[in-house]
Amino acid sequence: MTVDPRAALDRLIASLEAHYNAVAGKHGDDDPAVDDAYDVLADAFEVYDEALGTAHGEALPFYLAEEDDDEDDEDDEWGADGDEAFEDGADVEDLAGEARTS
Known part of the structure; x- marks a missing residue:
């Protein structure tokens, strides 16, 4: 399934805002809302990067780091x-x- 890069960008921007709001309003160090917002943001980033590559043959100048032990x-x-x-x-x-x- 091909995703429209513009729609993916809109989702990424909304995910950035939601992540900021979760971080700014967090309730303690282990607030699950922050973890959830992180996961949504990471997914939106990957979808946008893939859509950009598929539609325009371009990539973002950075990537998500793999989680290590x-x-x-x-x-x-x-x-x-x-x-x-x-x-x-x-x-x-x-x-x-x-x-x-x-």
Whole structure:
């Protein structure tokens, strides 16, 4: 089924507004209305991106990140030994050792 890109854009904009309203009026950190609005927004984004690609051969300049396990996120931020990891994979101890040998 082909979706009209204009209709998908209208839905995306409405979903953005609904998400904002849910976040601005949330009742606690685990408000299910925020989670629901997030899911609707993510779906509207994907539908619009697909409709844009189908109708016009274009894509949005960004994408939704895949959800990772909490353990994977923690490993990305912190090295296996608990030291903060840097983008190139080095951690604090690696860099400290390099500084002492230089």
